[in-house]
Amino acid sequence: MPQANWFPRFRLFLLGVLCVVPSSSLFAQEQPGQFVLTPGVVVDRSANRIFVVEPSDALATVALQSNTGEVLWKNESATRPLSISAGHSLMSLGSVDANRLGVLVLDGDTGKVRAESPLNIPPEAATLAAPLGEGRLDATAVIRGQRGLLRWNYTPPVTKQGLPPGTLSGLPNAELIPEVAQPQPALNDNPGGFVEIDLETGEQSVVDPAAAPNFAPANDAPEQPLLPEIPGPKYLSADGRHVMARERTKGESHRFMMLVFDKQSGEAIGKFPSNVSYVPFYVDEGRIVLQKEEFAEAIDGQLVKQPRQLQALDLNSGEVIWRQPIAEMKFRGPPPP
The missing domain is CATH 2.40.10 (Thrombin, subunit H)
Structure with a gap:
């Protein structure tokens, strides 16, 4: 399938199936003024801004003034805020070169694109991902200084298994049994990778997975051993x-x-x-x-x-x-x- 045909569907598909793990769960608070509230909600408290995605078919990132809720800017190319630096550089998934998925580095103050970094997602992975709800693309980002570390991984959809030939022939009313869907193509290996991105230029360098940090997700509502004098979950x-x-x-x-x-x-x-x-x-x-x-x-x-x-x-x-x-x-x- 030509790339230009699958990308618009793939872009909308990301709304329901992209899991973004909060960067605050990956490292101790290196940047206490910048953190992820929930997947897709990035906070820059030092600048009184919150970055979210509008709930519409045309995905777009908006910046909110945290004390009033006023919308400060909107970027329709950025579809998924990931993390923000102390220098107010926002990493987001989005459209690169009109029909490619990549990482955009935005100016958190204005929403303007500072740098672009295309992701090397195999065409077969994107094609399989096109039907809504099939497959899964995970992306996580953390920022250290002027370098952003991105982990992405595509998990193909579970394929449907057909019945062995001749299974229905001996059954009564076999003609009333609906035809079973044929198995879908699947990738042998789940594509993905770790890349480090220069927030100024968008230049990528591959990171050895063995040297990458722990990207294990945190629970949604983890109980903590905090303030023991207060009863109940905290x-x-x-x-x-x-x-x-x-x-x-x-x-x-x-x-x-x-x-x-x-x-x-x-x-x-x-x-x-x-x-x-x-x-x-x-x-x-x-x-x-x-x-x-x-x-x-x-x-x-x-x-x-x-x-x-x-x-x-x-x-x-x-x-x-x-x-x-x-x-x-x-x-x-x-x-x-």
């Missing part, structure tokens, strides 16, 4: 500075009251109501920024379905300051047969 913020606990409520419209503490001092700094037992979060200047999956909200006496979104809440009142719908970035497995 969770660490994305930047490692705060701890969240919860209390069950009775006779309220919400199931839990989420309690937020300073990790170092143990001081309670705020609380907010929630109907789920955990949300990814971080705290900044009296606000808590968190991610919520799809949910129903009572508005004027009616339940209204709300999309997956980021919210910023006032830690004193629990009131919503701003909200921004975001695209689903996490791979949740292939669809059922």
